[in-house]
Amino acid sequence: MKLEKITHEASAPRECRYDDACGTALALEFIGERWSLLIMRELVFGPRRFGEIRANLPGISANVLTQRLESLEEVGIVLRYRLPSPANVQVYDLTDWGREAAPLMRDLGRWAARSPRHDRSLFMSAASAMMSLQALVDRTRAAELSVLVAFHFPGEDFVVTVTGGEIVVNRGVVEAPDVTFTGDTMAMRRTIYGKAPLTRDGTGATLAYVGKADLARSFVDLFSLPAKNA
Incomplete structure (x- = not known):
């Protein structure tokens, strides 16, 4: 049953259009899919390897993470590059434009933390x-x-x-x-x-x-x- 859920999510359409001129609607087209905003959160303070991102997002599959990173890269929010030697590993990072969303994420988190449903005992990266x-x-x-x-x-x-x-x-x-x-x-x-x-x-x-x-x-x-x- 778990495999069916992951397969369904991974095969979902990568583009969701609202046919709405509001910038909020466009933002949701970019980052409204599950995990997208949390992936961005993990990159706010600098580049991360694929495995580091996945380790800090309990429940995400490698397949879905790959898909979300590709989607974010396509719209100019995330970029992928290789660190120079001696590290010589591929990492993902936010573009300058992508990093401009950091204050929005902080404001959204502060707003949601006021909900009685906010569970402070859960995992936090x-x-x-x-x-x-x-x-x-x-x-x-x-x-x-x-x-x-x-x-x-x-x-x-x-x-x-x-x-x-x-x-x-x-x-x-x-x-x-x-x-x-x-x-x-x-x-x-x-x-x-x-x-x-x-x-x-x-x-x-x-x-x-x-x-x-x-x-x-x-x-x-x-x-x-x-x-x-x-």
């Missing part, structure tokens, strides 16, 4: 966790803080810069950050959104941190989940 910081930051508080924070997730590293009320996220590592957090995305949610006590060594269920305690706490206090829609 590292890219999704980092995007949530940009979506749920208190910019008034952020204007009063300047901090460089490193996040070490299993197999993925990010650098978060807070300055002038803005929060910038990049993949990679940085020397001498003010604070370094280590753990998985569930530990990140418990620590940052659940406001679990900060500890140097973590508990497995919460992030461990290294650095200045006052900056770590000030950083965590920048973020909160939106109130649920009644």
Whole structure:
């Protein structure tokens, strides 16, 4: 039964036209198919290999991922290229135009998180966790803080810069950050959104941190989940 479902999805029409001049209708033609927007989310912070994208989208088949990437490439949202040596691997990335959709994804995520149906216990990729910081930051508080924070997730590293009320996220590592957090995305949610006590060594269920305690706490206090829609 599962194979039938995947086959049906993979053989679905790749183009869905609404015959509507509204830009929203055109956007849905580009990214309205299942998985398309989540694939874009995984590429917001830089190029990813096919296997890395698939690993962060539980439930997607290789066949469907291939199809969605091809569709996004055809309309100019995604590009494919090979990294130079010594990596020498094929990766997928957002075009400059495709990356312009990042604020829209953040706004959409913040809007949907207000639903009582939002299940905070489900899987969350590292890219999704980092995007949530940009979506749920208190910019008034952020204007009063300047901090460089490193996040070490299993197999993925990010650098978060807070300055002038803005929060910038990049993949990679940085020397001498003010604070370094280590753990998985569930530990990140418990620590940052659940406001679990900060500890140097973590508990497995919460992030461990290294650095200045006052900056770590000030950083965590920048973020909160939106109130649920009644």
